[in-house]
Amino acid sequence: MEQLRETLKGHHLRTTTCREDVLLTFMNKKNALSHGDLEGALGENYDRVTIYRTLKTFLEKGIIHKVLDDEGLRYALCSHQCSEEKHQHDHIHFKCNECGKTNCLENLHIPNVALPAGYQPESFNLLIQGKCPECLGNN
Amino acid sequence: MEQLRETLKGHHLRTTTCREDVLLTFMNKKNALSHGDLEGALGENYDRVTIYRTLKTFLEKGIIHKVLDDEGLRYALCSHQCSEEKHQHDHIHFKCNECGKTNCLENLHIPNVALPAGYQPESFNLLIQGKCPECLGNN
DNA sequence: AAAAACACTGCAACATCGTTGCAAGTGTTA
């Protein structure tokens, strides 16, 4: 609980109950969340628009990052110290086609790619889809 | 023009003007297109819904594939012989943050990744964002 | 302590995106 405020303070954001709850939701569920997921979890307490704006703010401040998906955008916590200036990610995301959950594989890095001459890379997003360990166990 | 009908026939689809025009649009513009792009190009000739359905059909038949994006889904032609049964892609996509265009780098393959035990991969999507050769030239 | 400036939220209104059902039209098959 106190850690939440630390995180917000650390990114120069005021502590509000909506921000605390959104942050808490990300920490409880460990997989990537869509706006709809958050609205489902917190929609009775906060307006849709407020949740959108909270996500936008968290993105800008480096608290969460986008997770590409084949059916809609999701978001996940930045584990390392991202800030408003530097938003660096090079880890892999895995989406299970069975349970539908998408997770950050934080310690699995995207391999280097030798781009053709003239391309200047700035950021990378690798999504691997398949079956997750849990779903493979239950069958 | 005749090649269009070949492609449609080859995937067991009737030749219709909408399908021809959508296919033609993909071949003319070389970058990945969103539904909105197609609606902008063909919207006066065909209903929005028809374009949605055409995209869905092309996806199922293996004529186009999804291209993940940080602001919305796009689609691009499958260059190799994808079919209704087998939809295999392992090439890299590049999105230019300057001009906004996303392209298939057909002959640049996604490197192998050693997933942790228990994960069963099925498909891969790698999007690299940065500046494209054209935009780097013009400045 | 009071005033001014700023930040956050909810609400309404709107725009875009995507899906579904149905009826009419067109092509294919028998």
Added chain:
DNA sequence: TAACACTTGCAACGATGTTGCAGTGTTTTT
């Protein structure tokens, strides 16, 4: 020709995302 299957447009709807504004609460300044 008659039956059938596929394709399209239209209408209606639901989901997703954005913007402006007014009310409230915080922070900063005087």
